[in-house]
Amino acid sequence: xxxxxxxxxxxxxxxxxxxxxxxxxxxxxxxxxxxxxxxxxxxxxxxxxxxxxxxxxxxxxxxxxxxxxxxxxxxxxxxxxxxxxxxxxxxxxxxxxxxxxxxxxxxxxxxx
Amino acid sequence: xxxxxxxxxxxxxxxxxxxxxxxxxxxxxxxxxxxxxxxxxxxxxxxxxxxxxxxxxxxxxxxxxxxxxxxxxxxxxxxxxxxxxxxxxxxxxxxxxxxxxxxxxxxxxxxxxx
Numbered sequence: 001x002x003x004x005x006x007x008x009x010x011x012x013x014x015x016x017x018x019x020x021x022x023x024x025x026x027x028x029x030x031x032x033x034x035x036x037x038x039x040x041x042x043x044x045x046x047x048x049x050x051x052x053x054x055x056x057x058x059x060x061x062x063x064x065x066x067x068x069x070x071x072x073x074x075x076x077x078x079x080x081x082x083x084x085x086x087x088x089x090x091x092x093x094x095x096x097x098x099x100x101x102x103x104x105x106x107x108x109x110x111x112x
Numbered sequence: 113x114x115x116x117x118x119x120x121x122x123x124x125x126x127x128x129x130x131x132x133x134x135x136x137x138x139x140x141x142x143x144x145x146x147x148x149x150x151x152x153x154x155x156x157x158x159x160x161x162x163x164x165x166x167x168x169x170x171x172x173x174x175x176x177x178x179x180x181x182x183x184x185x186x187x188x189x190x191x192x193x194x195x196x197x198x199x200x201x202x203x204x205x206x207x208x209x210x211x212x213x214x215x216x217x218x219x220x221x222x223x224x225x226x
Contacts, residue, residue: 006154031212033212033213033214037152041218042200042216042217042218042219043155043200043202043214043216044216045213045214045215048212048213090152092154092155094155094214096212100145100157100160101145101157101214102157103147103154103155103156103157104154105153105154106152106153106154108152
């Protein structure tokens with residue numbers, strides 16, 4: 001299965017700033033996904049990142065707040081913009097291939 | 113509406129006992145998967161059961177799927193302290209462009225006491 005390198009693993013950020021999270025996959029994948037996991041909660045899909053087209057956002061998530069880049073088939077970034085304490089969560093990327101889904105190790109974000 | 117609701121939300125057992133977690137979902141699925149998460153880190157895929165399967169085994173794990181009741185169960189036998197983690201079920205859609213989007217349940221926090 002694919003191996004995903006997700007960076008940073010954690011960060012503490014000031015409110016009003018932005019953080020960009022990166023995911024690098026060791027093989028080419030068509031679809032990448034970004035999830036948010038709020039404290040004590042389950043995972044919620046933010047958007048699907050497709051190479052060569054704009055990301056598709058789920059209800060409740062907008063591009064201005066969570067811009068996504070997908071410059072090639074092995075890399076994607078998620079930016080959390082103009083952060084507030086409510087954005088404190090774990091953010092995970094994921095890919096799907098023939099044999100199933102693989103998740104990055106997550107980015108634990110704390111906004112103070 | 114929420115897809116993949118687990119129960120119980122928390123389960124505490126002694127080492128050596130079996131742990132059973134249940135998951136219910138609301139819409140048609142291609143498959144149902146179970147994942148494990150240690151201390152809020154990344155998810156580890158445990159097992160996938162397809163909609164046309166009723167039971168699947170992997171080591172100490174046993175998963176059942178009842179599509180008529182839209183429910184699944186995960187059984188961990190002979191539990192170990194290292195099994196302490198959160199367990200999530202996840203389903204993907206059937207048909208259309210949403211096929212590959214996973215919808216996660218709320219999860220069960222399993223604590224195995226030594």
